Amino acid sequence: MYESYFDLKEKPFSLTPDPEFLFLSESHQKALDHLLYGLESGEGFIVVTGDIGVGKTTVCRALLSRLSDRFTTSLIVNPLLTEKELVRAVLEDFGGVPPPGTKKDILDALNRFLLAEAETGKRPVLIVDEAQNLPPGLLEQVRLLSNLETEKRKLLQIVLIGQNELKEKLSLPALRQLNQRVTVRSEIRPLSQKETARYIDHRLGVAGGGGRTLLSPGAEGAIYRRAVGVPRLINMLCDRAFLSAYLRASAKVEREDVRRASESLAAPGGAARRVLRWVPWVAAPLAILCGLLAAYGRIF
Structure with missing residues (x-):
């Protein structure tokens, strides 16, 4: 709605992942470097954590686009499976054909597939997104997959990507063996x-708004304070704030537009409220956003 008003060619703050809008902060780049190093070095388990909305999926997609042809990948994005379903999904996503039968039958087929890949010089990588949702028993099954090996090297490298609860889960005594196999760990932090200012400018530039001042300094500062550097929240706030500026027929987004956007998103059932309740490290900003937004707006 506001795109044509601000002479933009597309929505700059969509929540849908788009490689054209890729922006890597220092923390994102560090996590990506750790991933690439771990995989190139043939390390065992690699774990990347971060709270909801900080860009874990962004880093995962950047990793997939940067891996050389030597790597083949299986990406599991819905880990709420049984052990048999998980093994089947891994083999299918690698491009293999799971046989009918028991879990052992599928494991044997996966082992044959991985051996064939190794013989051609390929290096299979299993990436599990939202890994914090895996119960301990399923995480143990993932560990057992890492036992598939030749005399010289592992047949499968494994990357676990998840929210910070994953770190707590891996510290459980039942998962001690898995935790000991983690050789590379990285945590993605907020912007x-x-x-945050560079992120907003980058997205506006990709959308056709480069070289123009479309937000006042006060608006950018308010976005940072309210979104606490979480890219998903930044997108949501900016989208609503630009809509507010459009409805006011303003040439740029002002702090008042950000206040209105915050109130809209923090309303009962608002998207920001649903996101923020899972961000434990922003307790104070969450109280401001979801409990005292009206007062906050009057102050700023």
Whole structure:
């Protein structure tokens, strides 16, 4: 709705992942470097954590686009499976054909597939997204997959990507063996205030708004304070704030537009409220956003 008003060629703050809008903060780049190093070095388990909305999927997609042809990947994005279903899904996503039968039958087929890949010089990588949702028993099954090996090397490298609860889960005594096999760990943090401004400018530039000042300094500062550097929240706030500026027929987004956007998103059932309740490290900003937004708006 506001795109044509601001002379933009597309929505700059869509929540749908789009490689054209890729922006890597220092924390994103560090996590990506750790992933690439771990995979190139043939390390065992690699774990990447971060709270909801900070860009874990962004890093995962960046990783997939940067891996060389030597790697083949299986990406599991819905880990709420039984052990048999998980093994089947892994083999299918690699491009293999699971046989009918028991879990052992499918494991044997996966082992044959991985051996064939190794013989051609390929290096299979299993990536499990939202890994914090895996119960301990399923995480143990993932660990057992890492036992598939030749005399020289592992047949399968495994990357676990999840929210910070994953770190707590891996510290459980029942998962001690898995935790000991993790050789590379990285945590994605929220954007800094400067990175938030660069992130907004980058997305506007890709959408056709480069070289123009479409947000006042006060608006950018308010977005950072309210979104606490979480890219998903930044997108949501910016989208609503640009809509507010459009409805006011304003040439740029002002702090008042950000306040209105915050109130809209923090209303009962609002999307930001649903996201923020899972972000434990923003307790104070959450209280401001979801409990005192009206007062906050009057202050700022």
